Amino acid sequence: MHSNFENGSLTIHLIDRIDSANASEVEKEIFDLIDKNTPSKVILDAADCEYISSAGLRVVLKLKKTVADSKVINASSAVYEVFDMTGFSDIIDVEKAMREISVEGCEKIGEGGFGIVYRINSDTIVKIYKSAGIEDIKKEINLAKQAFIKSVPTAISYDIVKCGDKYGVVFELIKSNTLSSRIVSAPDRLDEYVEKYVKLMRCVHSTKFSDVTSAQVNDVYKLCFEAEKDFITENEWDTLMEIIDLIPKKDTIVHGDMHARNIMMQGDEMLLIDMDEIKCGHPVYDLANIFFGYKFLKGIGKTEKYLGMNNEMCEKFIEKFTDLYFADLSPADTETVVKGIDTFAMLRYAYTIILASMGAGSERVAEVLRDSVFPNVDAMLSAIRILEENQKIMIT
Numbered sequence: 237m238h239s240n241f242e243n244g245s246l247t248i249h250l251i252d253r254i255d256s257a258n259a260s261e262v263e264k265e266i267f268d269l270i271d272k273n274t275p276s277k278v279i280l281d282a283a284d285c286e287y288i289s290s291a292g293l294r295v296v297l298k299l300k301k302t303v304a305d306s307k308v309i310n311a312s313s314a315v316y317e318v319f320d321m322t323g324f325s326d327i328i329d330v331e332k333a334m335r336e337i338s339v340e341g342c343e344k345i346g347e348g349g350f351g352i353v354y355r356i357n358s359d360t361i362v363k364i365y366k367s368a369g370i371e372d373i374k375k376e377i378n379l380a381k382q383a384f385i386k387s388v389p390t391a392i393s394y395d396i397v398k399c400g401d402k403y404g405v406v407f408e409l410i411k412s413n414t415l416s417s418r419i420v421s422a423p424d425r426l427d428e429y430v431e432k433y434v435k436l437m438r439c440v441h442s443t444k445f446s447d448v449t450s451a452q453v454n455d456v457y458k459l460c461f462e463a464e465k466d467f468i469t470e471n472e473w474d475t476l477m478e479i480i481d482l483i484p485k486k487d488t489i490v491h492g493d494m495h496a497r498n499i500m501m502q503g504d505e506m507l508l509i510d511m512d513e514i515k516c517g518h519p520v521y522d523l524a525n526i527f528f529g530y531k532f533l534k535g536i537g538k539t540e541k542y543l544g545m546n547n548e549m550c551e552k553f554i555e556k557f558t559d560l561y562f563a564d565l566s567p568a569d570t571e572t573v574v575k576g577i578d579t580f581a582m583l584r585y586a587y588t589i590i591l592a593s594m595g596a597g598s599e600r601v602a603e604v605l606r607d608s609v610f611p612n613v614d615a616m617l618s619a620i621r622i623l624e625e626n627q628k629i630m631i632t
């Protein structure tokens with residue numbers, strides 16, 4: 237057994253078997269290390285542990301009572317099953333060992349700012365994160381599960397994996413494909429698919445989520461734009477904050493990236509994936525993202541890469557979406573709302589630049605704000621006013 241101690245955390249590497257024959261010896265070694273280092277946290281790394289008996293579990297229980305912040309990591313399926321079947325996984329945090337996978341030769345079915353989605357086989361897909369750590373991934377998985385519990389049709393993950401030096405999440409989606417690929421393969425069914433898509437969006441925006449996460453999109457935007465404070469004037473900064481403050485706060489879900497490549501279809505059922513941007517807020521944030529994707533990306537020729545559809549198909553998609561989503565508005569109000577959301581889409585673009593550039597795109601962000609957002613503040617506020625007066629169009 238070997239160990240390392242760093243920043244108050246003691247990691248102890250378990251080996252072979254822990255059973256009645258050696259449990260007392262293992263216990264003595266563990267507590268000698270604790271006495272020597274006085275850690276605030278203990279991690280038992282079970283990567284090389286083949287088996288643990290009830291005698292071994294008693295050692296773990298004593299450890300947990302001695303150092304409250306203790307956990308087991310890299311447990312094999314056999315070891316994890318012992319913890320789980322005996323109820324010990326409710327007493328101490330136990331993490332399964334991650335299996336290694338390769339996506340070499342796999343079909344890439346989607347790409348966003350934070351990850352790339354591949355099809356592993358006919359039954360499963362995997363989202364490989366570009367830079368997220370384990371805790372961020374667990375947070376996304378938890379949010380997806382909470383959304384599912386609240387009846388939002390969401391693909392539920394069942395495994396966290398490693399792919400080279402990156403992490404991924406596996407989803408079981410038998411005989412499924414993306415909404416964008418469905419539209420491309422059956423363009424004559426565009427109206428039907430967009431109608432289902434609008435219903436899904438309204439379902440999302442009808443689902444209260446404040447009891448799960450307190451993060452408001454408004455607050456997240458404000459925090460993100462702090463990176464630009466030194467690159468715009470004080471008056472421009474005040475205007476930007478006023479714009480965000482004037483967007484009503486809501487306690488319902490905002491997906492954050494609800495384009496047709498982040499929706500899987502099993503039969504005729506739509507399931508959301510890519511839940512890393514899910515927050516609470518006003519539906520206008522999701523509308524802005526849709527307009528950004530299907531109008532702005534079309535203008536710069538990047539729809540194939542990010543949405544899986546060519547410019548012509550994206551144009552048909554956004555036209556049909558606008559017709560259906562705003563069907564209860566007058567033509568004049570629809571025109572006003574669309575103009576305002578176009579401006580919101582550019583605010584979303586500025587936000588995306590900050591996230592993607594890690595602060596290196598400040599000049600471009602300032603340019604987008606000055607050219608496309610600040611001159612159209614009135615249009616944005618008019619759109620919000622009309623949407624608030626006709627809230628039923630945004631919810632089921």
